[in-house]
Amino acid sequence: MGKIKKPKLNQVKSNIVESLELPRDIMYGAVIITAMGRNQVLVENYKGIIEYTREKIRLQTKNCQVTVQGQRLVVEYYTNEEMKITGFIQGISYDS
Amino acid sequence: MLIDKIKYLQGYVRVRLYGYAPERFLNLCSNHNILIWNLEYREEQYEFCISVRGLRQLKPILKKTRTKLVILERTGLPFVMRRYRKRKLFFAGIILCCGLLYTMSLFVWKIEINGNLHETDSNIIKFLEGHQVYHGLLKSKIDCDKIEEELRAGFGDIIWASAKLEGTMLIIDVQENLATNQQAEAKQEEDGTPTDLVADKEAVIYSILTRKGTPKVEKGIHVKPGDLLVEGKNPVLNDAKEVASYQYCVSDADILGITEYPYQDSFPLQYDDKSFSGSQSETFGVRIFQKQLKIPHISHKFESYDTITDEYDVKIGETFYLPLVLIKETRKEYKIVPKQYHPSKAKQLAKENLESFCKELTEKGVQIIENNVMIVTDGKKCTASGILKVIEPIGKRKATSMADIQQEGQMENESDGNNR
Numbered sequence: 001m002g003k004i005k006k007p008k009l010n011q012v013k014s015n016i017v018e019s020l021e022l023p024r025d026i027m028y029g030a031v032i033i034t035a036m037g038r039n040q041v042l043v044e045n046y047k048g049i050i051e052y053t054r055e056k057i058r059l060q061t062k063n064c065q066v067t068v069q070g071q072r073l074v075v076e077y078y079t080n081e082e083m084k085i086t087g088f089i090q091g092i093s094y095d096s
Numbered sequence: 097m098l099i100d101k102i103k104y105l106q107g108y109v110r111v112r113l114y115g116y117a118p119e120r121f122l123n124l125c126s127n128h129n130i131l132i133w134n135l136e137y138r139e140e141q142y143e144f145c146i147s148v149r150g151l152r153q154l155k156p157i158l159k160k161t162r163t164k165l166v167i168l169e170r171t172g173l174p175f176v177m178r179r180y181r182k183r184k185l186f187f188a189g190i191i192l193c194c195g196l197l198y199t200m201s202l203f204v205w206k207i208e209i210n211g212n213l214h215e216t217d218s219n220i221i222k223f224l225e226g227h228q229v230y231h232g233l234l235k236s237k238i239d240c241d242k243i244e245e246e247l248r249a250g251f252g253d254i255i256w257a258s259a260k261l262e263g264t265m266l267i268i269d270v271q272e273n274l275a276t277n278q279q280a281e282a283k284q285e286e287d288g289t290p291t292d293l294v295a296d297k298e299a300v301i302y303s304i305l306t307r308k309g310t311p312k313v314e315k316g317i318h319v320k321p322g323d324l325l326v327e328g329k330n331p332v333l334n335d336a337k338e339v340a341s342y343q344y345c346v347s348d349a350d351i352l353g354i355t356e357y358p359y360q361d362s363f364p365l366q367y368d369d370k371s372f373s374g375s376q377s378e379t380f381g382v383r384i385f386q387k388q389l390k391i392p393h394i395s396h397k398f399e400s401y402d403t404i405t406d407e408y409d410v411k412i413g414e415t416f417y418l419p420l421v422l423i424k425e426t427r428k429e430y431k432i433v434p435k436q437y438h439p440s441k442a443k444q445l446a447k448e449n450l451e452s453f454c455k456e457l458t459e460k461g462v463q464i465i466e467n468n469v470m471i472v473t474d475g476k477k478c479t480a481s482g483i484l485k486v487i488e489p490i491g492k493r494k495a496t497s498m499a500d501i502q503q504e505g506q507m508e509n510e511s512d513g514n515n516r
Contacts, residue, residue, distance in 0.1 A: 052122070
């Protein structure tokens, strides 16, 4: 019973979010990635850092993992809510 | 910018982290709300900045993640204070400086006056000094409302005044009545006292147009100063064509007269010219309150020189003036060289002078009709002399003399009024 109910609940939730136009980042805890030019990426709503080297930063978010690839990557600051990555960005990819 | 300042005030350290699970350490930090910035990965070690307060909370996290921490550098005020903690005089100096600044901020060090056109700044400042408002007065003793009132009362042509304190500056805005003279004239006319128009200079009447009063002159008549032009009383004749009484009025007329202006201008052909040698000496000084201290000019001694003094007010921000003025004095040497005008050049100069004189006259509303000025250059000087014939408005006001007409006339007048 529970297994059938859960997708239904999800459906209801997404319906509510859609119809009331509620912000998705709050409702789903979706990650927000703001890339400014090639040198700056601002990541909000992440859970934690999995891996960090100068060429690759892997972050855990609620639903997926986000990898920022580049050169000379530096975390300018990071708090519970957001982090700012600077450096030469070469790619942003999502892995489940 | 501001965040950097706050970080500096609170103090932060740059540390190197290494060990078993540095990533877990970072996540724990963010979960504990410990701010970390400028995180960098270097040779399998992490380097980052962390505040002093954050550093104190790290111990359990370090233990949990089995990592180690090395402090690379310390930045910020707390560390500076610690380094200089034995220098008591240094701190005393800082406190003294703050105290002095605060005390200085209690006084007015500059008075700025805006909007005055007729009254000069120094005039108003002198007036304020007379009313116990001067440079170096305690700000708490200044009553802006009172200053405004005094300014309005003290200067007739100031119709609006506003005083405000800003920093150590007292700003006074005034609005002057620009139409004072016209108004005064108008008032005189409205006054109602009958007036005549009399000639104020020797002239030949060019034209006369009377609006009120009895004209006493005609076109082409030669008048002397004091001659009556328009009388401010109209005779009232009775049936027998005798003057029964007078109606008094404020006479009003446009009278143009042809007058003569003698012109005389002469200057010697020889003159002294300042020739700057180009060498100059500079010195600096300060003025604290009213005392002036200056370094004497040592490097150069000049016989004759021009002195240029630049003064710079010392201020903090826009409005916090301090009672300190920096002075820069420059002396420029010159030599007097006797020179002589070339006759043609002298003639031109005399002509220019004459032209500027004419221009001045024209600006006053005078029309020049004849210009008989001769410019003569002899060996020693250049002389311009002659007469300018002009047309200009003449006539000034003078109270009408009340004629003592026989009692009956007045009686009649009164009865006339009653009958109406």
